[in-house]
Amino acid sequence: MSKLVVWGTPVSTYVRTVRLLLEEIGADYTLQSVDIFNGESQSPEYLAKNPFGKIPTLEVNGELLYETAAITEYLDATLADRKFSFSDPMLQARMRQIMAIIDSYFYGPAITTIVIQRLIVPSQGGNTDEAKVKNAIAPAQKAIEAIESLATPSPYLLGSQASIADFYLIPIFIYFSQTPEFEVITAQTPKLRTWWAQVSQLPNVKKVCA
Numbered sequence: 001m002s003k004l005v006v007w008g009t010p011v012s013t014y015v016r017t018v019r020l021l022l023e024e025i026g027a028d029y030t031l032q033s034v035d036i037f038n039g040e041s042q043s044p045e046y047l048a049k050n051p052f053g054k055i056p057t058l059e060v061n062g063e064l065l066y067e068t069a070a071i072t073e074y075l076d077a078t079l080a081d082r083k084f085s086f087s088d089p090m091l092q093a094r095m096r097q098i099m100a101i102i103d104s105y106f107y108g109p110a111i112t113t114i115v116i117q118r119l120i121v122p123s124q125g126g127n128t129d130e131a132k133v134k135n136a137i138a139p140a141q142k143a144i145e146a147i148e149s150l151a152t153p154s155p156y157l158l159g160s161q162a163s164i165a166d167f168y169l170i171p172i173f174i175y176f177s178q179t180p181e182f183e184v185i186t187a188q189t190p191k192l193r194t195w196w197a198q199v200s201q202l203p204n205v206k207k208v209c210a
Protein backbone atom coordinates (compact mmCIF):
# COMPACT_ATOMS: atom_id res chain seq x y z
CA MET A 1 0.00 0.00 0.00
CA SER A 2 1.26 3.50 -0.89
CA LYS A 3 2.45 5.83 1.84
CA LEU A 4 0.75 9.15 1.16
CA VAL A 5 1.73 12.50 2.64
CA VAL A 6 -0.13 15.72 1.79
CA TRP A 7 2.00 18.79 2.42
CA GLY A 8 -0.05 21.91 3.13
CA THR A 9 -2.07 24.17 5.43
CA PRO A 10 -5.45 22.67 6.46
CA VAL A 11 -7.37 25.89 5.67
CA SER A 12 -6.16 25.99 2.03
CA THR A 13 -8.89 25.37 -0.53
CA TYR A 14 -6.61 23.33 -2.80
CA VAL A 15 -5.39 21.21 0.12
CA ARG A 16 -9.04 20.63 0.99
CA THR A 17 -9.73 19.54 -2.59
CA VAL A 18 -7.13 16.78 -2.27
CA ARG A 19 -8.27 15.83 1.23
CA LEU A 20 -11.96 15.65 0.23
CA LEU A 21 -11.00 13.17 -2.48
CA LEU A 22 -8.80 11.14 -0.11
CA GLU A 23 -11.59 11.04 2.50
CA GLU A 24 -14.19 9.98 -0.07
CA ILE A 25 -11.81 7.25 -1.23
CA GLY A 26 -11.21 6.24 2.38
CA ALA A 27 -7.45 6.37 1.88
CA ASP A 28 -4.90 6.42 4.64
CA TYR A 29 -2.74 9.57 4.49
CA THR A 30 -0.82 12.01 6.63
CA LEU A 31 -1.25 15.78 6.50
CA GLN A 32 2.13 17.44 6.98
CA SER A 33 1.89 21.13 7.86
CA VAL A 34 3.42 23.75 5.58
CA ASP A 35 2.30 27.20 6.71
CA ILE A 36 1.61 29.64 3.86
CA PHE A 37 1.04 32.47 6.36
CA ASN A 38 4.48 32.50 8.01
CA GLY A 39 6.69 32.06 4.94
CA GLU A 40 7.27 28.34 5.42
CA SER A 41 5.99 27.59 1.91
CA GLN A 42 8.80 29.80 0.56
CA SER A 43 11.52 28.09 2.61
CA PRO A 44 14.33 26.32 0.72
CA GLU A 45 13.14 22.99 2.18
CA TYR A 46 9.63 23.38 0.78
CA LEU A 47 10.74 24.96 -2.52
CA ALA A 48 12.79 21.78 -3.06
CA LYS A 49 9.46 19.90 -3.05
CA ASN A 50 7.46 22.47 -5.04
CA PRO A 51 9.46 25.19 -6.84
CA PHE A 52 6.39 27.45 -7.00
CA GLY A 53 5.95 27.46 -3.22
CA LYS A 54 2.27 26.51 -3.57
CA ILE A 55 0.32 23.97 -1.58
CA PRO A 56 -0.57 21.13 -1.77
CA THR A 57 2.27 18.83 -2.69
CA LEU A 58 1.66 15.07 -2.53
CA GLU A 59 4.40 12.64 -1.57
CA VAL A 60 3.77 9.08 -2.75
CA ASN A 61 6.28 6.55 -1.47
CA GLY A 62 8.89 9.33 -1.46
CA GLU A 63 8.01 10.63 -4.93
CA LEU A 64 6.76 14.22 -5.15
CA LEU A 65 3.78 15.43 -7.16
CA TYR A 66 2.38 18.99 -7.24
CA GLU A 67 -0.52 20.76 -8.99
CA THR A 68 -3.92 19.80 -7.65
CA ALA A 69 -5.32 18.56 -10.97
CA ALA A 70 -2.36 16.20 -11.40
CA ILE A 71 -2.59 15.04 -7.78
CA THR A 72 -6.34 14.38 -7.80
CA GLU A 73 -6.31 12.57 -11.13
CA TYR A 74 -3.39 10.43 -9.96
CA LEU A 75 -5.17 9.51 -6.70
CA ASP A 76 -8.45 8.82 -8.50
CA ALA A 77 -6.70 6.54 -11.01
CA THR A 78 -4.53 4.66 -8.51
CA LEU A 79 -6.84 4.40 -5.49
CA ALA A 80 -10.41 4.69 -6.77
CA ASP A 81 -10.45 3.05 -10.21
CA ARG A 82 -11.41 6.49 -11.62
CA LYS A 83 -14.67 6.54 -9.64
CA PHE A 84 -14.44 10.35 -9.38
CA SER A 85 -13.95 10.88 -13.13
CA PHE A 86 -16.12 9.91 -16.11
CA SER A 87 -15.79 7.24 -18.78
CA ASP A 88 -17.92 9.37 -21.13
CA PRO A 89 -15.43 11.64 -22.96
CA MET A 90 -17.69 14.71 -22.99
CA LEU A 91 -18.51 14.45 -19.29
CA GLN A 92 -14.80 14.01 -18.55
CA ALA A 93 -14.07 17.08 -20.68
CA ARG A 94 -16.76 19.03 -18.78
CA MET A 95 -15.13 18.04 -15.50
CA ARG A 96 -11.71 19.23 -16.72
CA GLN A 97 -13.32 22.39 -18.13
CA ILE A 98 -14.89 23.28 -14.75
CA MET A 99 -11.57 22.63 -12.96
CA ALA A 100 -9.77 24.89 -15.46
CA ILE A 101 -12.38 27.66 -15.12
CA ILE A 102 -11.94 27.53 -11.35
CA ASP A 103 -8.12 27.65 -11.63
CA SER A 104 -7.95 30.35 -14.28
CA TYR A 105 -10.98 32.58 -13.69
CA PHE A 106 -12.73 31.92 -10.37
CA TYR A 107 -10.10 31.28 -7.66
CA GLY A 108 -8.44 34.69 -8.23
CA PRO A 109 -11.44 37.01 -7.85
CA ALA A 110 -13.33 34.78 -5.40
CA ILE A 111 -10.55 33.74 -3.00
CA THR A 112 -7.47 35.89 -3.62
CA THR A 113 -9.55 39.05 -3.67
CA ILE A 114 -13.07 38.80 -2.20
CA VAL A 115 -12.47 36.19 0.55
CA ILE A 116 -9.09 37.61 1.55
CA GLN A 117 -10.45 41.17 1.65
CA ARG A 118 -13.73 40.32 3.37
CA LEU A 119 -12.69 37.59 5.82
CA ILE A 120 -8.90 37.52 6.30
CA VAL A 121 -7.88 41.19 6.23
CA PRO A 122 -10.48 42.25 8.88
CA SER A 123 -9.64 39.21 11.06
CA GLN A 124 -6.08 40.53 11.17
CA GLY A 125 -7.19 44.03 12.15
CA GLY A 126 -6.98 45.55 8.65
CA ASN A 127 -9.53 47.33 6.49
CA THR A 128 -11.18 45.75 3.44
CA ASP A 129 -10.04 47.34 0.18
CA GLU A 130 -13.54 48.05 -1.19
CA ALA A 131 -12.22 48.99 -4.64
CA LYS A 132 -10.48 45.63 -4.99
CA VAL A 133 -13.67 43.80 -3.95
CA LYS A 134 -15.79 45.85 -6.34
CA ASN A 135 -13.46 45.06 -9.26
CA ALA A 136 -13.55 41.33 -8.48
CA ILE A 137 -17.35 41.00 -8.59
CA ALA A 138 -17.79 40.97 -12.39
CA PRO A 139 -15.02 38.41 -13.11
CA ALA A 140 -16.22 36.15 -10.29
CA GLN A 141 -19.79 36.38 -11.61
CA LYS A 142 -18.68 35.62 -15.17
CA ALA A 143 -16.78 32.52 -14.01
CA ILE A 144 -19.55 31.18 -11.79
CA GLU A 145 -22.17 31.74 -14.49
CA ALA A 146 -19.95 29.80 -16.93
CA ILE A 147 -19.84 26.91 -14.46
CA GLU A 148 -23.62 27.17 -14.01
CA SER A 149 -24.09 26.78 -17.75
CA LEU A 150 -22.07 23.53 -17.72
CA ALA A 151 -23.49 22.04 -14.52
CA THR A 152 -26.20 19.39 -14.42
CA PRO A 153 -26.51 18.91 -10.66
CA SER A 154 -28.42 15.89 -9.41
CA PRO A 155 -27.06 16.29 -6.81
CA TYR A 156 -23.38 16.61 -7.87
CA LEU A 157 -22.06 19.12 -10.39
CA LEU A 158 -22.17 16.72 -13.32
CA GLY A 159 -24.87 14.30 -12.28
CA SER A 160 -25.44 11.54 -9.77
CA GLN A 161 -21.75 10.84 -9.26
CA ALA A 162 -19.36 13.09 -7.32
CA SER A 163 -16.34 14.07 -9.38
CA ILE A 164 -13.09 15.95 -8.87
CA ALA A 165 -14.87 19.10 -10.08
CA ASP A 166 -17.09 18.99 -6.97
CA PHE A 167 -14.03 18.75 -4.76
CA TYR A 168 -12.59 21.83 -6.51
CA LEU A 169 -15.63 24.03 -6.01
CA ILE A 170 -16.80 22.96 -2.52
CA PRO A 171 -13.80 24.37 -0.57
CA ILE A 172 -14.10 27.70 -2.40
CA PHE A 173 -17.84 27.96 -1.67
CA ILE A 174 -17.17 27.25 2.03
CA TYR A 175 -15.42 30.63 2.29
CA PHE A 176 -17.11 32.49 -0.53
CA SER A 177 -20.60 31.80 0.91
CA GLN A 178 -19.56 33.70 4.06
CA THR A 179 -19.02 36.96 2.14
CA PRO A 180 -21.75 39.52 1.43
CA GLU A 181 -20.87 39.31 -2.30
CA PHE A 182 -22.00 35.66 -2.50
CA GLU A 183 -25.70 36.55 -2.80
CA VAL A 184 -25.30 38.91 -5.74
CA ILE A 185 -22.65 36.83 -7.52
CA THR A 186 -24.75 33.65 -7.35
CA ALA A 187 -28.07 35.42 -8.02
CA GLN A 188 -28.21 34.02 -11.56
CA THR A 189 -26.90 30.52 -10.69
CA PRO A 190 -29.88 28.64 -9.22
CA LYS A 191 -28.44 25.22 -10.12
CA LEU A 192 -25.28 25.96 -8.15
CA ARG A 193 -27.26 27.28 -5.20
CA THR A 194 -29.22 24.00 -5.06
CA TRP A 195 -25.97 22.05 -5.50
CA TRP A 196 -24.39 24.00 -2.63
CA ALA A 197 -27.35 23.43 -0.27
CA GLN A 198 -26.88 19.69 -0.76
CA VAL A 199 -23.11 19.15 -0.93
CA SER A 200 -22.36 21.47 1.99
CA GLN A 201 -24.10 18.89 4.22
CA LEU A 202 -21.89 15.94 3.19
CA PRO A 203 -20.11 14.37 6.20
CA ASN A 204 -16.64 14.61 4.63
CA VAL A 205 -17.21 18.29 3.78
CA LYS A 206 -17.96 18.93 7.45
CA LYS A 207 -14.93 16.84 8.47
CA VAL A 208 -12.35 18.40 6.10
CA CYS A 209 -13.69 21.95 5.86
CA ALA A 210 -14.79 22.50 9.47
Ligand SMILES: N[C@@H](CCC(=O)N[C@@H](CS)C(=O)NCC(=O)O)C(=O)O
Nearest residue numbers: 012013014036054055056067068069
Ligand atom coordinates in the same frame (compact mmCIF):
# COMPACT_ATOMS: atom_id res chain seq x y z
N1 LIG B 1 -1.85 25.66 -9.32
C1 LIG B 1 -1.78 25.26 -7.93
C2 LIG B 1 -2.41 26.35 -7.07
C3 LIG B 1 -2.30 26.04 -5.58
C4 LIG B 1 -2.52 27.31 -4.74
O1 LIG B 1 -2.72 28.42 -5.26
N2 LIG B 1 -2.49 27.10 -3.43
C5 LIG B 1 -2.58 28.25 -2.54
C6 LIG B 1 -3.35 27.87 -1.26
S1 LIG B 1 -5.06 27.48 -1.59
C7 LIG B 1 -1.20 28.67 -2.09
O2 LIG B 1 -0.27 27.87 -2.10
N3 LIG B 1 -1.04 29.93 -1.70
C8 LIG B 1 0.19 30.43 -1.16
C9 LIG B 1 0.88 31.38 -2.09
O3 LIG B 1 0.38 31.69 -3.16
O4 LIG B 1 1.97 31.82 -1.70
C10 LIG B 1 -2.47 23.91 -7.73
O5 LIG B 1 -3.31 23.56 -8.56
O6 LIG B 1 -2.13 23.18 -6.80
